[in-house]
Amino acid sequence: MRIARPSSSPPRTPLGLSARGLTRSFGERTVLAGVDLEVAPGTLAVLEGANGAGKTTLLRIFATVLRPHSGEARVDGHDVVRGGARVRERIGVAFVNERSLYWRLTGRENLRLFARTRGLSSGAARAQVDELLEQLGLQEIAGKWVANLSAGQRQRLIVARAGLGEPACMLIDEPLRGLDDEGAATMLSFLRAQAVRGAAVLVVAPKLEELQAHADVLLALTDGRVSPVAQDRAAPQEPALSMAAMR
Amino acid sequence: MSTFEIVRIFALKDFRLALTYRLSFVMGLFTAFYGMLTFFFVSRVVGHGSQVGTPDEYFRFVVIGVTMSNVLRAAVMTAASNARRDQVEGTLEMLATQPISPIALALGWSALPVIESIVEGIVMMLVAVPLGFSGFTPDWLSVLLVLAISIPVFLAIGFIGAAFVLAIQQGVGLMGMAVAVMSLAGGAIFPVAVLPGSVGFLTKISPLTYTLKAMRGAMLDGQSPAHLLSGDLGIVLIYAAVAMPLAAILLSASFRFARSRGTLARF
Numbered sequence: 001m002r003i004a005r006p007s008s009s010p011p012r013t014p015l016g017l018s019a020r021g022l023t024r025s026f027g028e029r030t031v032l033a034g035v036d037l038e039v040a041p042g043t044l045a046v047l048e049g050a051n052g053a054g055k056t057t058l059l060r061i062f063a064t065v066l067r068p069h070s071g072e073a074r075v076d077g078h079d080v081v082r083g084g085a086r087v088r089e090r091i092g093v094a095f096v097n098e099r100s101l102y103w104r105l106t107g108r109e110n111l112r113l114f115a116r117t118r119g120l121s122s123g124a125a126r127a128q129v130d131e132l133l134e135q136l137g138l139q140e141i142a143g144k145w146v147a148n149l150s151a152g153q154r155q156r157l158i159v160a161r162a163g164l165g166e167p168a169c170m171l172i173d174e175p176l177r178g179l180d181d182e183g184a185a186t187m188l189s190f191l192r193a194q195a196v197r198g199a200a201v202l203v204v205a206p207k208l209e210e211l212q213a214h215a216d217v218l219l220a221l222t223d224g225r226v227s228p229v230a231q232d233r234a235a236p237q238e239p240a241l242s243m244a245a246m247r
Numbered sequence: 248m249s250t251f252e253i254v255r256i257f258a259l260k261d262f263r264l265a266l267t268y269r270l271s272f273v274m275g276l277f278t279a280f281y282g283m284l285t286f287f288f289v290s291r292v293v294g295h296g297s298q299v300g301t302p303d304e305y306f307r308f309v310v311i312g313v314t315m316s317n318v319l320r321a322a323v324m325t326a327a328s329n330a331r332r333d334q335v336e337g338t339l340e341m342l343a344t345q346p347i348s349p350i351a352l353a354l355g356w357s358a359l360p361v362i363e364s365i366v367e368g369i370v371m372m373l374v375a376v377p378l379g380f381s382g383f384t385p386d387w388l389s390v391l392l393v394l395a396i397s398i399p400v401f402l403a404i405g406f407i408g409a410a411f412v413l414a415i416q417q418g419v420g421l422m423g424m425a426v427a428v429m430s431l432a433g434g435a436i437f438p439v440a441v442l443p444g445s446v447g448f449l450t451k452i453s454p455l456t457y458t459l460k461a462m463r464g465a466m467l468d469g470q471s472p473a474h475l476l477s478g479d480l481g482i483v484l485i486y487a488a489v490a491m492p493l494a495a496i497l498l499s500a501s502f503r504f505a506r507s508r509g510t511l512a513r514f
Binding site for chain 2 (some may be wrong): 057060063064065066067085088089091093095097098099101102103105109113114116117118119129147162166
């Protein structure tokens with residue numbers, strides 16, 4: 001298992017994702033109350049938490065679309081507040097929001113657009129989009145308007161978009177939402193492949209069940225803080241893929 | 248990636264989206280044709296007063312006014328309205344996670360509509376030629392210069408509107424009002440001399456006033472770039488020098504504000 005756990009080590013600027021003493025409130029309600037976290041490159045970390053626990057808030061801070069009130073969060077050593085532009089060059093983001101795609105463009109057109117915004121040349125964008133579509137089993141529907149796709153297909157497309165430009169860090173919100181067994185297996189394989197290529201992958205989900213067998217590190221967000229979860233806390237439920245198959 | 252490349256990518260994206268609404272394109276052409284025809288008949292009625300000259304002179308006056316107003320409308324309205332569109336449709340937050348600057352994004356929002364408005368203006372003028380929009384020798388270099396200097400001013404106003412949208416989810420209506428006031432007070436359809444004195448202040452501060460004077464000078468009187476820059480176009484240039492940096496600052500500040508509050512996805 002790779003080292004990736006709530007951090008208590010001395011301050012430094014590690015690669016991957018790191019947070020130290022991160023807080024964020026909404027009005028009177030404190031959602032993050034001093035989060036310490038490290039996800040090293042090449043690690044697939046899964047963070048569970050109840051609805052409203054602050055998982056997506058944490059992702060959004062790393063994605064630079066929400067600022068923390070105190071503490072610091074870094075992506076590949078770059079502070080999310082002071083170095084936002086650098087951070088955005090290094091992250092791939094998949095939020096739970098199927099409306100974040102252009103519905104009157106095809107899946108392929110959506111991915112190519114975002115590939116270009118990530119700085120890929122036209123040729124490189126075309127090649128990488130085809131590769132991602134294949135990895136997530138979307139070749140057949142890539143020419144359809146997003147409006148005509150199923151929820152599960154859109155979900156896979158959103159996660160495929162997060163892989164564009166082979167970002168150093170990936171922030172994935174509930175990747176298995178709306179997926180059938182086959183789709184879930186494809187997704188888990190994709191996430192593992194991203195960690196294998198060296199990305200720090202932080203996945204958040206309300207329950208660990210389907211994800212825990214495939215994670216390098218299991219974390220829980222409760223009462224505004226992140227803590228480790230034992231890998232053997234609960235038996236996995238029919239894992240869609242074995243670790244051996246995914247590596 | 249360069250700002251120009253980002254703008255090109257977004258313009259192509261908007262073009263692809265526009266192709267899925269083909270009827271809208273046809274309606275745009277119809278509106279251009281219908282608008283010119285309407286003003287041609289209006290010119291037959293109102294073009295005898297001392298302020299507007301002969302019917303043909305008024306028609307030439309109003310063709311320039313209407314086409315430039317359309318460019319103004321596209322440049323001022325679309326950054327705010329497309330920011331709002333991305334906010335409501337849910338794509339804004341994702342765009343905000345991309346490594347692109349606020350100003351590149353705003354230019355991307357505006358690029359295709361401004362190009363469309365210029366093409367539409369050319370179509371309107373071509374439609375107007377057989378109706379009497381002829382008999383003058385434009386200085387084409389001056390025409391291009393007027394466009395090159397005035398469009399950034401209008402875009403800057405639009406970016407300020409987009410900044411409002413990003414910060415407080417409102418501002419599109421404000422931009423619509425600004426376009427209406429500038430068009431009226433700037434002398435798009437009537438000479439400013441016939442407007443009541445109370446509108447005089449708005450006429451003086453509206454960049455469209457000077458843009459229209461410069462464009463009419465370039466198109467109808469064939470005035471040289473040097474002549475224009477020493478007069479009305481010089482004033483527009485000052486507006487551009489002030490408005491663009493101000494808009495860039497406000498746009499960046501509005502993104503920072505929205506990021507600090509986490510409201511990029513709120514609408």
